[in-house]
Amino acid sequence: MMEHITGDEDRVREEMVRIPGFVIRRYRPEDRDEARRILAGGLTGLAWPAFRSAIMVPSNFGLLLAACGAVHALTASPVCTATAFLALLALVYLACRGPFTGYVRETLKGDMADIARHYLSAPGCCFWVAEEEEGGAVTGGRGGGRLAGIVAAKAEPADRPTACHLYRLSVDPRCRGRGLARGLTQVVLDFARDGGFRLCALATTSVQQPALRLYQRMGFQLVGTEPVSLGFLSRLSQIDICYLEKRIELAPG
Structure with missing residues (x-):
């Protein structure tokens, strides 16, 4: 159950x-x-999990x-065979790790470097954070906490x-x-509905099966997939990008 409340923090x-x-709540600079x-x-x-x-x-x-x-056929050496096996496992792990670490670097240098400018400075955009609540008190306090x-x-x-x-x-x-995760997703759906959008779209990966199941339970439909393509190594990862969409019923009035 979601309850809308108002607060008076930092005089806002x-x-x-x-x-x-x-x-x-809405994101703050801290x-x-x-x-x-x-x-x-x-x-x-x-x-x-991608490696597994x-x-x-x-x-x-x-x-x-x-x-x-x-x-083993060339060397007849158990040590060489085991070494080759471990080296190949390491290669597959690097293939799985590369797309995520590369994406993190790009994102931290991009929109996550200036969140306010990318998500709070134009209509149809917003950024929210969640704070844990213990005994009726918010653990993050006035912002800047954990x-x-x-x-x-974000509208495009x-x-x-x-959309x-x-x-x-x-x-x-x-x-x-x-x-x-369900609560955060619902906040975006409510924002989209209240903003008059007819569609909510997102992208995730085939590795994130719990997220895919959550989105589909909330009414999103898978509309397409494509493999992560970052060269030969990325083919070993077998990671797909999954695109999902949900039609939005507009708020009455």
Whole structure:
């Protein structure tokens, strides 16, 4: 259940949304470092699940077996075979880690370097942060404290004038599994509806299966996929970019 409340913090009245255990509010400049931390941690943390998934793909698994078999046939050395196996595993891990670390670098240098300018300076855009609530008190206090999650919305008029795009959804690992990702997504959907948008669009990856299931439970539909293409190594990762959309029912009146 989401409850809209108002608060008076830093002498600024602002609308906030409370869900069980958390308060979601508009971004403030003092939140910058924490917002960047949550985004970077959430994305780089995907490398390990991507690796586990990639090594189970039949083509990659077959490549590992074939390469190790060839090394063993040439050297008849268990040590060389084991070394080759570990080296190939490391190669697959780097292939899985590269797309996420590269994206983090680009994002931190891009919109996340100046969040206010990219998400708070134009109509149809906003950036929210979530703070954990304990005993009725918000743990982040007046901002600048430890945040629980982030999300952003941005209109792309040059692309699709009636669409609002959901960006940067990330939840701190300690707060996952408590409904915060759903609450942050709903805040963007409400923002899109109230802003008169007819569509909410987003992109995620095939590695993020819990996120994909959440979006689809909330009414998003998968409209397309494409493989991550960053050279030969990225093909080993078997990571796809997934595009989803949800039609928005406009608010009455």
